[in-house]
Amino acid sequence: MADSITEQRLTGRITPDLDLTHAEWQPGSQGVGDVQIAFVEGYIAMRNGRSPEIPALVFTPAEWRAFVVGAREGEFDRT
Template structure:
């Protein structure tokens, strides 16, 4: 079984989401994992979500959980 640390994103296909000033890139990985990174720093840190974590995260986005006050 893979752990998040075992996942290699070197060959991932990254899709940009957002505006030019505040963009993130998302990659759908094997076994349903999802990677997220800052488009301005593609060589920087990458967040890896399990399928259930990604579902919870996107639900929070849609519900406004991360909106600024």
């Protein structure tokens, strides 16, 4: 509980406490790469497939949409 309160103070958002133990993880990019995603309880979870023990990032549908659009537009490309 204290961790989520600290996180909310630092990030301005609350991350839902989802049970991802039975999530159906899918490769994030054409079946290759280390990124995996799962759709759970109306949220999108993303994790590193090589280190699945590290906590997943959880996005609302609007946050996920903004992330995908930004990635497609090159917002995260290295220069």
